[in-house]
Amino acid sequence: MIERILIDADGCPVTDIAIAVAKKYALECVIVCDQAHVFEREGAQTITVTRGADSVDFRITNLCRKTDVVITQDYGLAAMCLAKKAQAINQDGNVYTDANIDGLLSFRHEAKKVRMAGGRLKGKPKRKKEQDERFFEALCRLAEENRP
Secondary structure, eight states: OOOEEEEEOTTOTTHHHHHHHHHHTTOEEEEEEETTSOOOOTTSEEEEEOSSTTHHHHHHHHHOOTTEEEEOSOHHHHHHHHHTTOEEEOTTSOEEOTTTHHHHHHHHHHHHHHHHTTOOOOOOOOOOHHHHHHHHHHHHHHHHHTOO
């Protein structure tokens, strides 16, 4: 059962969509951001934390419970949320699971090694409307599948 949506709002392009889904399914919605990215949105509570490496991630991890779905593009945060039996989804509608998180963390580790060795990786292309639609559908599906 999902009762709440937690949004890792730093760099999250789907905050407004997530709030709309929360409203549609009568879910609590919490935006967590640092002082460099202050968000205020109707229909959501905002928690602002001090700047610092991973300060938002740690706050979300501390808040997270098994009745939450967390929206993040951070594989490390997703892994911590899964460990707490919460659900996690990225901004493109891809659901993180115990079956795929190890591979994603391994990919992140390899990409970091490439960057530390001076290599460059291709950046993400401009966001498309289809990505927003996939995210909306996936988040609605999670909400539907986890209704009380």
